[in-house]
Amino acid sequence: MSLRFNAINNLSLDPKGLVESAGKITSYFGSNVFTLKTAREFLSDEAYKSLLASVKNSQKIDRNMANQIANGIRAWAESKGVTHFTHWFQPLTGTTAEKHDSFFTLKGDGTPIEQFEGDALIQQEPDASSFPSGGLRATFEARGYTAWDPSSPAFIMEIGEGKTLCIPTIFVSYTGQSLDYKAPLMKALEALNKAAVDVCNYFDKTVTRVTPTLGWEQEYFVIDEGLYNARPDLVMTGRTVFGHTSAKNQQLEDHYFGSIPERVYAYMRDFEQESYKLGIPLRTRHNEVAPAQFECAPIYEEVNLAVDHNTLLMDVMTRVASRHKLRVLLHEKPFAGINGSGKHNNWSMATDTGVNLLAPGKTPKTNLMFLTFFVNTIKAVHDYADILRSAIASAPNDHRLGANEAPPAIISVFIGQYLSKVLNDVKERVSDKMDETDESMLKIDIHKSIPELLMDNTDRNRTSPFAFTGNKFEFRAVGSSANCANPMTVLNTIMAETLKQFKKDVDGLIEKGEKKEIAIMHTIRQYIIDSEKVLFEGDGYSDAWEKEAEKRGLPNVKTTPLALDAMVTDKSLRLFESNKIYTHSELEARHEIELEKYIKKVQIESRIIGELATSHVLPPAIRYQTLLANNINGLKSAGLPESAYSNQQQILSKISEHISAVSDLVEKMIEARKVCNNMDSTRTKAIAYQSQVKDVFFDPIRYHVDKLELLVDDREWYLPKYREMLFLR
Numbered sequence: 001m002s003l004r005f006n007a008i009n010n011l012s013l014d015p016k017g018l019v020e021s022a023g024k025i026t027s028y029f030g031s032n033v034f035t036l037k038t039a040r041e042f043l044s045d046e047a048y049k050s051l052l053a054s055v056k057n058s059q060k061i062d063r064n065m066a067n068q069i070a071n072g073i074r075a076w077a078e079s080k081g082v083t084h085f086t087h088w089f090q091p092l093t094g095t096t097a098e099k100h101d102s103f104f105t106l107k108g109d110g111t112p113i114e115q116f117e118g119d120a121l122i123q124q125e126p127d128a129s130s131f132p133s134g135g136l137r138a139t140f141e142a143r144g145y146t147a148w149d150p151s152s153p154a155f156i157m158e159i160g161e162g163k164t165l166c167i168p169t170i171f172v173s174y175t176g177q178s179l180d181y182k183a184p185l186m187k188a189l190e191a192l193n194k195a196a197v198d199v200c201n202y203f204d205k206t207v208t209r210v211t212p213t214l215g216w217e218q219e220y221f222v223i224d225e226g227l228y229n230a231r232p233d234l235v236m237t238g239r240t241v242f243g244h245t246s247a248k249n250q251q252l253e254d255h256y257f258g259s260i261p262e263r264v265y266a267y268m269r270d271f272e273q274e275s276y277k278l279g280i281p282l283r284t285r286h287n288e289v290a291p292a293q294f295e296c297a298p299i300y301e302e303v304n305l306a307v308d309h310n311t312l313l314m315d316v317m318t319r320v321a322s323r324h325k326l327r328v329l330l331h332e333k334p335f336a337g338i339n340g341s342g343k344h345n346n347w348s349m350a351t352d353t354g355v356n357l358l359a360p361g362k363t364p365k366t367n368l369m370f371l372t373f374f375v376n377t378i379k380a381v382h383d384y385a386d387i388l389r390s391a392i393a394s395a396p397n398d399h400r401l402g403a404n405e406a407p408p409a410i411i412s413v414f415i416g417q418y419l420s421k422v423l424n425d426v427k428e429r430v431s432d433k434m435d436e437t438d439e440s441m442l443k444i445d446i447h448k449s450i451p452e453l454l455m456d457n458t459d460r461n462r463t464s465p466f467a468f469t470g471n472k473f474e475f476r477a478v479g480s481s482a483n484c485a486n487p488m489t490v491l492n493t494i495m496a497e498t499l500k501q502f503k504k505d506v507d508g509l510i511e512k513g514e515k516k517e518i519a520i521m522h523t524i525r526q527y528i529i530d531s532e533k534v535l536f537e538g539d540g541y542s543d544a545w546e547k548e549a550e551k552r553g554l555p556n557v558k559t560t561p562l563a564l565d566a567m568v569t570d571k572s573l574r575l576f577e578s579n580k581i582y583t584h585s586e587l588e589a590r591h592e593i594e595l596e597k598y599i600k601k602v603q604i605e606s607r608i609i610g611e612l613a614t615s616h617v618l619p620p621a622i623r624y625q626t627l628l629a630n631n632i633n634g635l636k637s638a639g640l641p642e643s644a645y646s647n648q649q650q651i652l653s654k655i656s657e658h659i660s661a662v663s664d665l666v667e668k669m670i671e672a673r674k675v676c677n678n679m680d681s682t683r684t685k686a687i688a689y690q691s692q693v694k695d696v697f698f699d700p701i702r703y704h705v706d707k708l709e710l711l712v713d714d715r716e717w718y719l720p721k722y723r724e725m726l727f728l729r
Contacts, residue, residue, distance in 0.1 A: 002230070003226070003229065003718070004227075004230045004717070004718055004719060006226065006230075007226030007227045008227075008720075008724060008728065011226070011728055011729070022273050022276075025276050028277055029277075029279065030276075030277070031277050032156040032157075032158070032277040032278055032279075033154070033155045033156075034073055034077075034153050034154040035153055035279070036052060036055065036153075039051055042072035042073070042075050043068065043069060043072040044068060044072075046065070047072060050065040051069055051150060054150040054151070055150055058151070058190070061122075063122070064118070065118075066118030066122050069118065069121065070116045070120065073116065073121065073154055074103060074114070074116035077156060077163075077165040078103070082103075082156055082163045082164065082165045083102055083103060083104070083163070084100045084102045084103070084164045084165070085102075085103065085116060085166075085167065086164055086165070086167065087099070087124045087146040087167050088168050089126075089146050089168075089169045089170065089171040089180055090171070090180050090181045090311060091179060091180050092132040092134075092180065092590070093131060093132060094481070094597070095315075096315060097126070097171075098164075098166065099124070099126055121148055121167060122147065122148050124146045125144065125146075126144055126145075127144065129144075131171075131179060132596070132597075133179055134588065134589025134590060134592035134596075135588075135589055135592060136173055136177050136179065143173075144171060144173050144174060144179060145173075146169035146170065146171050147169055147170050147172065148167055148168075148169055149168045149169055149182065149186070151186075151302075151304055152304060152305055153168075154166060154167050155168075155278050157278075158277075168182075170182045177586050178582070178586055181307075181483045181485035181486060181489070182304070182307070182485060184485075184489045184581050184582060184586075185303070185304060185307060185485040185489045186304060187581045188488070188492040188493045188579070189211075189303055191492070191496040191579040191580065191581065192349070192493075192495055192496040193210050194496070195496040195497075195500045196210035196349060196496075197209065198499070198500075199499050199503055200351060200369070202372075202516060203369040204351070204355075204369075207353055207355075210357070211302050211349070211351075211352070212302070212303045212349050212492050213300045213303060213347070213349065213350050213472075214301065214306035214484065215297065215298060215300040215301075215472070216297065216298070216343050216344065216345055216478075217284075217295055217296075217342075217346070218295065218296050218310065219294070219341035219342055219480050220293070220294055220295070220317065220341055220480060221290070221293050221294075221328070221329040221334050222267065222292055222294060222328055222329070223326070223726070223729070224325065224326060224327075224728060224729055225326055225327050226325070227720040227725050227728070228327040230718075230719065231719060231725070232611070232616070233605075233612060234327075234329070237331070237605050238329060238330070238334065239335075239396070239399070240334060240335055240336070240725075241605060241608060241612065241698070242613075243336065243706065243721065243722050244706040244710055244722065245722060246721065246722040246723035246726065246727070248727075249291060249337060249338045249722070249726070250291060253289070255287050255289065255293070256287060256289045257286055257287055260286070260287060263324065263326070264294065264326070264729065266324060267320065267321060267324045267326055268294070268296070270323065271317050271320040271321075272285070274320055275313055275316055278312060279309070280298060280312065280316075281298045281299040281301065282296055282298050283297060284297040284298075288339065288341075289338075289339045290338040290339040290726075292725070292726045292727070293339060293341065296313075300348075303488050303492070307483070307484045307485045310343070311483060311485075314330060329341075330481040332394075332396040332397045332399060332479040332480050335725075335726065336702075338726075340400035340480075341400070341479075341480035342476060342477070342479060342480055343478045343480045343481075343482060343484065344474050344475065344476045344478065345474070345475040345478050345484055346469070346473070346474050347473050347474075347491060348471060348472040348473070349373065355369075357370065357373040358374060358377070358468075358471050358472055358473065359470075368520065368521075371426070371524060372502070372520060372524060374468070375524050375527050376495065376499055376502055376527065377495060378413050378415070378527075378528075378531050379502075379530065379531045380491075380494040380497070380498040381413050381494070381534055382413075382533070383494070383498065384490075384494040384497075384571075385411035385534065385555055386411075386555050386557070386566035387490055387494065387566045387571075387572055388411055388466075388487070388491065389409065389555065389557055389563050389566065390490075390564050390565075390566040391487040391490040391491075392475075392477045392478050392479060392482065392486075392487055393560040393564055393594070394481075394482065394560055394597070394598070394601075395560055395598045395605075396479055396601070397479035397482070397560075398560050400479065401477065401558070407463055407476050407540055408463070408465070408540050408545070408546070408556070409556055409558045410465075410540070410549045410555070410556045411465055411477075411554070412464060412465065412466065412535070412549070412554065413464070413466045413468070413473075413534050413535050414464035414466070414535075414536065414537060415468045415537075416537070419468065420535065420537060423528050423532075426521070426528060427525055427529060427532075463540030464476065464540055465477035475487060475491065493575060493576060493579050493581050494575065497575055502527070505523045505526075506519045506520055533552040533553065533554065536549075559690050561598060561683065561686035561687045561689075562687070564591055564594050564595060565683075567590060568587055572587060573587060592682055595682045595683055595685075598689070599686050602689045602693060602694050603689065603693075605698070606673055606689075606693055606694075609669070609698065609701055610669060610670060613663075613666050613701060613705060614666065616718045616719055618659060618662060618663065620712055620716035620717055621655060621658070621659050621708045621711075622659065623716060624655065624711075624712045624713050625652060625655050625659065627713075628648050628655070629652060632645045632648050651711060655711050655712070658704040658707050658711070661700075662704045662705060662708070665697055665704070666701060669693060669696075669697040669701070672696065673693055675688070675692070676692060676693060709721065
């Protein structure tokens with residue numbers, strides 16, 4: 001019996017995954033996190049104040065104080081049964097990395113002790129050449145460092161019966177170049193903080209810090225482990241390269257917000273409990289649109305911590321799924337013909353005075369501040385749309401963008417009819433030269449025209465890649481498997497650069513004698529005019545929008561190899577170097593790494609397509625072809641008229657046609673790969689893999705395989721079908 005039918009037969013034997021309630025969430029939330037509250041208990045006053053200053057004000061912790069903090073963290077961890085620690089970091093592989101060391105050591109006289117010193121807390125030395133470096137590190141230049149990030153608290157990871165203390169860190173080369181996602185993100189957050197505080201001070205001199213916030217929404221699929229294991233394409237690539245759409249998929253729209261299946265519900269509760277212990281503030285769970293698709297979302301957090309928590313959550317979700325004999329699919333497009341999965345990044349900015357800069361206030365002054373940051377965000381997206389597009393470019397996301405619910409590759413901004421009217425009024429009513437009467441009128445009108453709460457005045461547009469949703473912007477184009485750090489690094493950097501320019505423009509008008517508020521309004525008006533072509537309120541899926549976007553001059557880069565070009569333009573270099581995020585060599589290295597990722601992922605998909613076609617599709621198809629031929633010959637031998645076997649002949653002819661097509665196309669695809677592999681530059685090779693392998697062969701081979709799936713006897717077909725993976729649990 002095939003793996004497919006074994007998996008189906010065993011479905012009823014799978015455990016229901018009963019999960020005991022851990023009680024009120026507040027009773028165990030953050031129990032495995034070294035929070036400031038915990039630090040107060042395990043650290044001396046001196047050590048606690050040093051840690052607090054580092055977390056709140058980014059002050060450096062000296063090595064002597066680090067020893068005290070390390071001892072306190074070890075005491076806390078050992079009280080929970082921890083024996084090992086690791087520096088937990090996010091290299092450019094797209095996953096997390098860790099190397100475990102024990103607290104156990106031997107003194108010079110052989111005495112065994114438990115020890116965790118400040119040096120081990122602050123810094124470790126993983127092999128930098130073994131992670132993607134884009135040429136920054138050669139094999140003979142292996143040294144790299146992980147360095148403690150105190151702003152993201154240490155936590156305890158429980159895996160089975162084992163417990164490990166994890167120290168969130170950045171990862172840099174021996175020469176100090178960034179080799180991870182976290183280091184550039186932290187630089188971008190600081191750049192935005194400085195630029196935003198300067199602009200905030202036009203309105204409120206007491207603002208001393210601006211913190212970008214992030215609330216991600218994680219979409220994912222869940223299928224049975226046995227069915228997953230019977231699909232080598234899922235195991236190797238995370239998506240199904242073959243599979244005919246089932247008779248029912250999402251057309252009835254009955255899965256969205258429907259009753260959560262019991263087995264999946266138990267899985268959700270289990271990974272939520274694990275997440276709560278790690279301080280991940282999950283708030284929402286529900287069925288998504290596609291069958292077997294679900295979503296979870298947390299309460300907003302500071303961006304750096306939110307990114308860490310999302311990265312950690314994906315690991316937790318994957319591990320917990322195996323306890324329930326399930327598999328979680330984080331790929332952007334695991335199944336053709338139904339919705340893919342995204343990771344909507346809901347982004348805003350908060351001041352240390354408690355103000356959300358993207359929420360209108362109660363006074364004319366605070367509404368003007370809202371308008372300032374709102375328009376600057378639109379301007380940033382307009383000016384750097386190509387770089388923002390590159391931040392969400394990947395082989396998996398190429399399958400999703402522009403399909404079903406996903407936004408198109410054209411970067412546009414949706415703000416709703418209400419706010420569109422507000423911006424239009426500002427653009428039209430500000431004269432070239434304003435007097436005090438105009439200033440007074442603007443104060444009153446701005447206050448009246450922008451209510452304090454916009455939640456119910458702003459519609460949602462699921463086709464927009466970047467939409468305003470009441471008091472935040474939602475970057476919907478981010479892929480479900482992506483590390484949020486990359487798009488957040490770009491978004492915060494382009495916002496910092498735009499705000500810096502805004503301050504220069506406003507100050508320039510003030511120096512010419514304009515009053516501050518008049519200067520601000522003049523600049524806002526000009527920014528609205530300069531960036532209004534990026535605003536779009538309609539259907540982003542339509543052909544009409546693609547034509548309109550072309551007229552407006554908006555970029556529409558549909559493939560990853562070309563989208564990544566924006567990373568290494570002169571504009572990109574100026575942007576990131578001036579804000580001290582990336583050096584030229586770091587940008588070039590990341591461009592190289594992303595191209596290599598693309599090549600390898602398309603190459604792996606191509607190989608699994610060839611392997612499955614040859615060993616899983618053609619053998620049952622040929623057997624069924626032989627069965628039909630024997631049947632026809634038998635009927636002919638019995639002297640029956642042609643009408644008795646004409647239908648069998650038609651089926652045989654179709655099967656033979658598809659078998660021949662699959663075999664020929666696979667051979668041609670293999671030859672095309674060989675040509676691509678001999679190309680010199682990484683960029684040329686990536687473009688060739690996209691245009692000469694993926695675009696030419698993937699869909700045609702799939703077409704013929706999927707036709708065979710419908711024709712071949714179901715009992716002969718090896719691969720679990722869509723109706724089984726999506727509906728059997």
